[in-house]
Amino acid sequence: MxxxxxxxxxxxxxxxxxxxxxxxxxxxxxxxxxxxxxxxxxxxxxxxxxxxxxxxxxxxxxxxxxxxxxAVNDISAAIILADKSDVHRDRVANQNLSTFDIHDRVNYAVTNSNLSLDAKERKIRLELTIDTEICPVLDYFEIFMDRTMMSKYAAKYLQIWFELVINGTKLL
Ligand SMILES: [Fe+2]
Ligand SMILES: [Fe+2]
Missing domain, CATH: 1.20.1180 (Udp N-acetylglucosamine O-acyltransferase; Domain 2)
Incomplete structure (x- = not known):
């Protein structure tokens, strides 16, 4: 902001x-x-x-x-962008891999996550590294599709372009 x-x-x-x-x-x-x-x-x-x-x-x-x-106001748009980008291995409290559900697995597979804003270009980019040995990229979307679309809309609310890059490939 x-x-x-x-x-x-x-x-x-x-x-x-x-x-x-x-x-x-x-x-x-x-x-x-x-x-x-x-x-x-x-x-x-x-x-x-x-x-x-x-x-x-x-x-x-x-x-x-x-x-x-x-997104209903500027603050809500910022909160959505931050909250919905919060996907990372560190989030997984469960230490027992054999009892992982899909949420645990997807979060655990994300070894690097970075949200960066280019204010001049009005672009916000979420870059993720997903270990596909742990979970296929498709599983990420199974859980995060709603959140991705919500982020995209929130960015639009702020008149910013939302980009999603997973393992070096621009998906959005
Ligand atoms: Fe929440
Ligand atoms: Fe939250």
Whole structure:
């Protein structure tokens, strides 16, 4: 957001939304975007944040899940791009390979993940290295197709072009 020239306060609100975006998981994984949005709204109210600002954050958190949300404001678009690009081996808490589900396997197969923004060209690029011995690229799409499309739309919302490069091949 900084690189795109947003005001410092918007950058700060985006940081806060990013920090709080998954807070709803303390209620339940199901509908965590919605419960989290309401929780954050209350917490930020108690902390004295003006209603206009905490509404922006509530909207961003409430729309970050690919099943129910989409980019609805600039902050939400930034949160989506960051959150949906968060795929990496480090995310896998399960250490037992024999009990991996497809999510574990796909994340585990991603040995390198890099999201980079070219603000001048208005391009954002997600580059992944997937170990195809662990999982075929198609498995990645089986899980991440919705998230990829959500990222593409979020980028469009910010008038940025979204690119996806997997193992050196530009797929989007
Ligand atoms: Fe989430
Ligand atoms: Fe998240």
């Amino acid at each position: 900084q690189k795109l020239g947003y005001p410092e306060r918007t950058v700060e609100l985006t940081r806060i939304a990013g920090y709080l975006h998954d807070i709803g998981n303390c209620v339940n994984r199901v509908d965590h975007a919605h419960s989290g949005a309401i929780l954050a709204f209350d917490i930020l109210k108690d902390m004295g944040m003006p209603v206009e600002e905490r509404t922006e954050i509530m909207m961003a958190i409430g729309n970050h899940d690919e099943k129910t949300g989409t």
